[in-house]
Amino acid sequence: MTDIATTRSLVIEREMPHPPEKIWRALTQGPLIAEWLMTNDFQPIVGHRFTFRATPVQNWNGIIDSEVLLVEPHTRLSYGWTSMGLETVVTWTLTPTAGGTLLRMEQSGFPSEEGANYKGAKYGWTSFIGKLEHVVGGLQ
Amino acid sequence: MPAVTNNVFKALSDPTRRAIFEHLSRDGEQTVHALTHRAGVSQPAVSKHLTVLKRAKLVGHRREGRETHYNAQPQALAPLVDWMSQYGAFWRERFDQLENLLQRMDK
Numbered sequence: 344m345t346d347i348a349t350t351r352s353l354v355i356e357r358e359m360p361h362p363p364e365k366i367w368r369a370l371t372q373g374p375l376i377a378e379w380l381m382t383n384d385f386q387p388i389v390g391h392r393f394t395f396r397a398t399p400v401q402n403w404n405g406i407i408d409s410e411v412l413l414v415e416p417h418t419r420l421s422y423g424w425t426s427m428g429l430e431t432v433v434t435w436t437l438t439p440t441a442g443g444t445l446l447r448m449e450q451s452g453f454p455s456e457e458g459a460n461y462k463g464a465k466y467g468w469t470s471f472i473g474k475l476e477h478v479v480g481g482l483q
Numbered sequence: 484m485p486a487v488t489n490n491v492f493k494a495l496s497d498p499t500r501r502a503i504f505e506h507l508s509r510d511g512e513q514t515v516h517a518l519t520h521r522a523g524v525s526q527p528a529v530s531k532h533l534t535v536l537k538r539a540k541l542v543g544h545r546r547e548g549r550e551t552h553y554n555a556q557p558q559a560l561a562p563l564v565d566w567m568s569q570y571g572a573f574w575r576e577r578f579d580q581l582e583n584l585l586q587r588m589d590k
Contacts, residue, residue, distance in 0.1 A: 351567060353567050353570055353571055353574070355571075355574050355575065355578060357578050357582075359581075359582060359585060361585045365585060365588060366581075366585065368588075369581060369584055369585060369588070375584065375588075378580070378584045379577060379580035379581040379583070379584045380577055380580075380581075446578075446581075448574055448578075450570060450574070453567050453570075
């Protein structure tokens with residue numbers, strides 16, 4: 344499932360006029376994370392399983408199941424990001440710059456169209472489609 | 484949500500249709516007869532399910548003599564798996580909120 348040819352990544356980078364230590368706090372302290380991302384029971388401990396919760400919207404139930412994968416203080420943080428059967432990984436990288444910090448977010452593991460077709464043909468859609476029922480339940 | 488996506492969701496919300504679609508995805512094209520054998524429901528019921536799947540463009544068909552062969556069109560699922568553009572907007576908004584929080588943390 345980690346075949347590079349069948350997955351894609353989303354990368355967002357932004358330079359922020361704040362030191363890495365401060366951004367790290369915002370990324371790793373539960374109540375602070377809740378202020379900008381989602382309510383959570385995050386702990387900066389590798390292997391810790393937790394949940395992000397947002398208000399459900401059309402097409403999305405607002406629940407993210409996660410597990411902490413990597414914690415390198417002030418430098419790198421990685422956790423799983425599984426929602427409605429789609430398993431991705433979110434990795435934060437903090438690089439000090441003259442004016443503050445370059446913050447990079449990479450979300451990897453998105454199925455490419457080729458990958459989706461490949462998996463659809465090869466494995467069936469049980470996991471992904473099974474979750475659709477919950478979504479459909481919320482549709483008019 | 485676009486009408487096609489809505490049709491895809493609705494088509495796949497039924498377990499029998501989901502089973503038919505998965506069966507076609509896994510084993511390649513089939514006739515109604517073969518699908519009926521597997522589905523455990525009547526042939527008219529299978530035909531009805533196939534109509535819904537065709538409307539959602541999840542299933543295509545090919546005539547050969549008297550027989551119609553049905554096949555899965557998994558690319559119709561693309562609108563559902565195009566999470567990247569949705570997450571792009573999601574994360575940009577969260578970055579804004581993070582910057583906002585960092586500014587408040589200064590005080």
